[in-house]
Amino acid sequence: MAETKSEILQGTLDLMVLQTLAVMGPMHGYGIARRIEQLSENALAVNQGTIYLCLIRLVQKKWIKAVWGTSENNRKAKFYSITKTGQKQLKIEAEGWERVSGVIGRLLQLTPGGKTS
Amino acid sequence: MSYLVARIVAWFRRSELDQDLDQELQAHLSLLIEENVRRGLSPDQARREALLRMGNVASLREAHRETRGLPLVDTLVQDLRYTFRILKRDTGFALFAILIVALGIGASTIVFSVLNTLLLRPLPFKDADRLVWIANKKCVPEQTTQVAYILDARRANNSFTELAAYFAYYNIGDRKLTGDGDPERLTAVPVTQNFFHVLGVEPQTGRFFNEDESRIDSPATVVLTDSLWRRRFASNPDIIGKTLQLNGKAVRVVGVTPASFDFTSVFAPGSRIDLFSPFPLTPETDSWGNTSAVIGRLKPGVTLESAQAEFDILGTRLSAEHRSNGNEFQPVLSSLKTYVTGRLRLALIVLACAVGLVMLIVCANLSNLLLARNAARQKEIAIRVALGAGRRRLIRQMLTESIVLSGAGAVGGVLLAVIGTRILTRLDAIRIPLLANVQIDLSVLTFTLAMAFVTGLTFGLIPALQVPAIRVNETLKDSNRGASGSKKNSWLRSALVVTEFAFACLLLVGTGLLIRSFLRVLDVDLGFQPERLATIRIDPSSNYSTQAKRNAYFDEALQLVQNTAGVEACGLTDVLPLEGDRSWGVAGVGQVYERENYPEAFVRIVSNGYFKTMGIPLRAGRDFTEHDTATSEKVIIINDTLARRLWPGQDAVGQMVTQDGGRRVVGVVGGVRHVTVEQESGSEMYLPMRQTTDFSAVELVVRTSLPDTSVATTIREALQPLDSNLGAKEFRSIQQLVDKATSPRRFVVMMLAGFSGFALILAALGIYAVISYSVQQRTQEIGIRMALGASARRLQAHIILQTLVLAGIGLIIGLGGSLIMTRSLAALLFGVNSYDPASFIGTVIVLIAVASIAGYFPARRASHIDPINALRSN
Numbered sequence: 001m002a003e004t005k006s007e008i009l010q011g012t013l014d015l016m017v018l019q020t021l022a023v024m025g026p027m028h029g030y031g032i033a034r035r036i037e038q039l040s041e042n043a044l045a046v047n048q049g050t051i052y053l054c055l056i057r058l059v060q061k062k063w064i065k066a067v068w069g070t071s072e073n074n075r076k077a078k079f080y081s082i083t084k085t086g087q088k089q090l091k092i093e094a095e096g097w098e099r100v101s102g103v104i105g106r107l108l109q110l111t112p113g114g115k116t117s
Numbered sequence: 118m119s120y121l122v123a124r125i126v127a128w129f130r131r132s133e134l135d136q137d138l139d140q141e142l143q144a145h146l147s148l149l150i151e152e153n154v155r156r157g158l159s160p161d162q163a164r165r166e167a168l169l170r171m172g173n174v175a176s177l178r179e180a181h182r183e184t185r186g187l188p189l190v191d192t193l194v195q196d197l198r199y200t201f202r203i204l205k206r207d208t209g210f211a212l213f214a215i216l217i218v219a220l221g222i223g224a225s226t227i228v229f230s231v232l233n234t235l236l237l238r239p240l241p242f243k244d245a246d247r248l249v250w251i252a253n254k255k256c257v258p259e260q261t262t263q264v265a266y267i268l269d270a271r272r273a274n275n276s277f278t279e280l281a282a283y284f285a286y287y288n289i290g291d292r293k294l295t296g297d298g299d300p301e302r303l304t305a306v307p308v309t310q311n312f313f314h315v316l317g318v319e320p321q322t323g324r325f326f327n328e329d330e331s332r333i334d335s336p337a338t339v340v341l342t343d344s345l346w347r348r349r350f351a352s353n354p355d356i357i358g359k360t361l362q363l364n365g366k367a368v369r370v371v372g373v374t375p376a377s378f379d380f381t382s383v384f385a386p387g388s389r390i391d392l393f394s395p396f397p398l399t400p401e402t403d404s405w406g407n408t409s410a411v412i413g414r415l416k417p418g419v420t421l422e423s424a425q426a427e428f429d430i431l432g433t434r435l436s437a438e439h440r441s442n443g444n445e446f447q448p449v450l451s452s453l454k455t456y457v458t459g460r461l462r463l464a465l466i467v468l469a470c471a472v473g474l475v476m477l478i479v480c481a482n483l484s485n486l487l488l489a490r491n492a493a494r495q496k497e498i499a500i501r502v503a504l505g506a507g508r509r510r511l512i513r514q515m516l517t518e519s520i521v522l523s524g525a526g527a528v529g530g531v532l533l534a535v536i537g538t539r540i541l542t543r544l545d546a547i548r549i550p551l552l553a554n555v556q557i558d559l560s561v562l563t564f565t566l567a568m569a570f571v572t573g574l575t576f577g578l579i580p581a582l583q584v585p586a587i588r589v590n591e592t593l594k595d596s597n598r599g600a601s602g603s604k605k606n607s608w609l610r611s612a613l614v615v616t617e618f619a620f621a622c623l624l625l626v627g628t629g630l631l632i633r634s635f636l637r638v639l640d641v642d643l644g645f646q647p648e649r650l651a652t653i654r655i656d657p658s659s660n661y662s663t664q665a666k667r668n669a670y671f672d673e674a675l676q677l678v679q680n681t682a683g684v685e686a687c688g689l690t691d692v693l694p695l696e697g698d699r700s701w702g703v704a705g706v707g708q709v710y711e712r713e714n715y716p717e718a719f720v721r722i723v724s725n726g727y728f729k730t731m732g733i734p735l736r737a738g739r740d741f742t743e744h745d746t747a748t749s750e751k752v753i754i755i756n757d758t759l760a761r762r763l764w765p766g767q768d769a770v771g772q773m774v775t776q777d778g779g780r781r782v783v784g785v786v787g788g789v790r791h792v793t794v795e796q797e798s799g800s801e802m803y804l805p806m807r808q809t810t811d812f813s814a815v816e817l818v819v820r821t822s823l824p825d826t827s828v829a830t831t832i833r834e835a836l837q838p839l840d841s842n843l844g845a846k847e848f849r850s851i852q853q854l855v856d857k858a859t860s861p862r863r864f865v866v867m868m869l870a871g872f873s874g875f876a877l878i879l880a881a882l883g884i885y886a887v888i889s890y891s892v893q894q895r896t897q898e899i900g901i902r903m904a905l906g907a908s909a910r911r912l913q914a915h916i917i918l919q920t921l922v923l924a925g926i927g928l929i930i931g932l933g934g935s936l937i938m939t940r941s942l943a944a945l946l947f948g949v950n951s952y953d954p955a956s957f958i959g960t961v962i963v964l965i966a967v968a969s970i971a972g973y974f975p976a977r978r979a980s981h982i983d984p985i986n987a988l989r990s991n
Contacts, residue, residue: 049174
């Protein structure tokens with residue numbers, strides 16, 4: 001396994017899926033996986049199947065919901081969309097993420113002199 | 118919460134969800150392939166690349182199930198399925214394991230249900246922990262109190278909301294019920310007006326006594342017990358307000374106690390009562406002396422200690438005020454619960470420990486069997502390991518097996534316990550309080566459930582932890598039965614057998630001590646011979662209104678019975694041994710005693726022939742005769758203890774005592790154990806029945822050579838001219854009284870003996886299994902030894918010795934433990950001390966014998982091994 005590819009944290013994937021659905025509207029699993037891959041410029045390439053573990057978890061938590069529909073190539077596929085609770089959760093998670101990334105960002109800017117560069 | 122619900126729902130819809138996922142993945146895959154084709158890959162390559170991007174679908178499906186469902190339940194279901202397959206393949210083992218767990222858990226559950234009722238649960242009264250028993254230490258052994266003290270204490274105390282009492286000297290069968298149906302002797306307990314209120318008992322129908330009914334001159338009323346109401350009056354509610362004929366007098370029924378209120382199971386275990394009558398607290402009842410058993414309900418916030426402190430002062434003050442009436446009051450308070458069950462506490466704890474030991478032996482035994490099975494299952498387990506079963510999963514599988522076994526055993530155990538407790542509650546001949554209340558309730562079932570789990574875990578743990586030690590390669594390669602790994606295994610198994618023997622030894626020593634105590638108790642010289650003695654109440658009816666008429670009745674009754682064929686002797690008494698007591702002060706004429714030191718003696722009112730009938734030896738002087746009547750000189754017979762007390766070193770016969778203005782001692786008899794079988798008789802005196810009216814019952818005692826079955830009819834026929842109303846059921850044997858007095862001890866001994874027997878069988882099976890297994894394992898070695906000229910006898914001796922070494926180590930540990938443990942049994946022992954050599958030696962002999970027998974069979978089998986076959990077998 002290439003060590004440069006970061007393991008995706010479970011919470012992070014949740015956040016990415018929620019954000020994708022919030023922005024792009026209802027999508028099927030393949031679409032979500034592709035979208036995330038494109039956005040991350042393939043830095044987060046994993047088994048695409050894993051997206052379904054995340055999706056079923058979010059469905060069970062009632063943050064997203066799924067309906068059967070037909071894909072571009074005329075196959076039966078599940079289309080996922082974000083729910084009201086999902087929106088709320090997305091807001092919470094996004095804030096949490098920004099807070100954390102802010103802290104990490106500031107931390108990484110520390111120089112040996114003790115001053116921010 | 119809803120997330121959990123969603124997962125549970127998903128678990129139940131798993132096949133549907135699996136299909137959904139497959140469909141989704143199909144769509145996903147086709148989209149991926151199309152994209153790859155668009156990127157210019159060949160269809161084959163496109164497909165391969167797509168599959169790679171998707172990842173392993175099988176493990177994804179597995180992960181999906183785990184994420185959305187209940188993975189723990191999945192594993193459990195799998196383990197259970199596997200367990201049932203395995204156990205079905207090995208039915209013999211499974212049945213044996215279930216059986217011994219059932220016996221063990223059944224026994225534990227029964228003991229726990231008794232313990233629960235007697236020690237853990239509150240008494241069956243409202244706020245029972247506030248109820249207090251107030252004993253009077255100045256009245257031995259009955260602890261009863263005089264009415265005046267109750268009245269004064271009621272007024273003066275600040276600790277109790279209420280004090281109540283019952284008259285403790287009621288006699289069994291005091292009230293003869295006549296009228297509709299067969300005449301029948303009933304037992305009534307006189308209780309104070311507030312007695313039921315203090316206990317918090319409400320009437321089932323009607324009401325309890327009011328103030329008006331609780332005066333000395335008020336018209337007679339009774340409250341029926343539920344059992345009498347059912348039995349005699351078919352639960353007819355119209356009985357309220359009706360009158361019954363009791364002892365020839367009209368008595369009005371005012372109420373019925375509820376079925377849940379069982380007076381005897383709390384206050385007089387092993388007996389039966391039928392009625393309650395009012396007990397007035399008046400100068401009249403006060404003049405009867407120390408008569409009342411007192412209970413009280415503590416005020417909120419008052420502790421037993423502070424109440425005791427108050428009553429210490431109160432007792433001293435009141436005793437001083439009532440100096441003139443002779444009786445004193447030294448109240449000793451204990452919670453009612455302690456009074457009722459305190460004496461049995463130690464015995465019950467011993468039983469609980471014993472049953473705990475039994476369970477440990479059960480566990481050791483099953484551990485052993487599982488270890489043996491593991492050895493036989495090495496291949497199967499190795500295959501599972503090779504296929505990727507993890508260490509934890511294997512251990513969990515093994516524990517599932519043992520818990521399933523113990524769970525199945527527990528189901529059997531509960532059935533056994535239901536039967537056992539049902540039998541217990543019917544044993545009304547046992548003088549153990551609250552036994553009728555024993556039941557399998559929720560707390561008992563919880564206990565059983567916990568027990569099943571712990572048991573399964575205990576016996577399964579060691580074998581389960583052994584499993585991962587199996588070396589896959591060697592085991593799979595090894596074509597024979599695999600000696601690998603069994604060294605440690607056999608060491609463990611020996612250790613388990615040693616443990617079993619140590620525990621069995623502990624149990625056996627304890628049981629031995631209690632059996633020996635019980636035998637000593639049975640051997641006690643009661644002071645009378647209880648065999649072939651029958652007794653029935655023959656109180657003269659109210660027609661015999663004068664003493665002269667009653668004396669004539671006694672003469673005739675004794676005459677009629679004495680002349681019956683098969684009757685060796687007969688006599689009359691007011692109270693039978695072990696049935697009740699009262700004591701009076703007594704002194705020799707002219708003797709002066711300190712108040713604290715005033716001699717007291719138990720009183721019996723008897724007729725001529727009583728001593729001979731009972732087999733009470735006459736030490737000096739003469740028996741009463743039919744001529745000791747109201748008109749002749751007042752006489753008395755005393756026992757040797759009282760004789761020594763009053764006239765030490767002198768001849769008591771001919772001396773005068775102060776009783777009834779002077780009675781002459783005409784005879785000295787041996788002492789009789791009348792309080793308990795274990796307790797020495799104190800001072801006793803006997804007054805002739807024809808010279809006093811101070812008795813409330815007349816019991817006819819008959820020594821007979823007639824068979825038990827015909828005694829009742831024969832005596833009834835003989836007495837026909839005098840009393841045609843004697844019920845055949847009312848005959849009792851004196852032996853029954855003695856048996857009842859020793860019944861708690863017998864109960865404990867029987868239970869312990871049962872446990873020990875079970876433990877012994879288990880220990881024997883355990884050691885047999887281990888030795889057999891080692892013989893089997895060493896077939897080759899034995900073959901070689903025999904080929905090299907070892908004789909069959911030496912081989913046998915060798916194997917038996919091996920057995921005895923194991924048993925011996927267990928014995929040494931067990932005996933050491935016993936020396937420490939049995940000291941706590943001291944209070945239960947009678948006539949033996951806790952180091953009783955017979956019990957210890959007996960245990961050693963029994964266990965060695967059992968081990969030898971258990972070792973003999975494998976030894977014999979070993980000596981029959983054919984060396985050629987043994988060597989070839991590999």
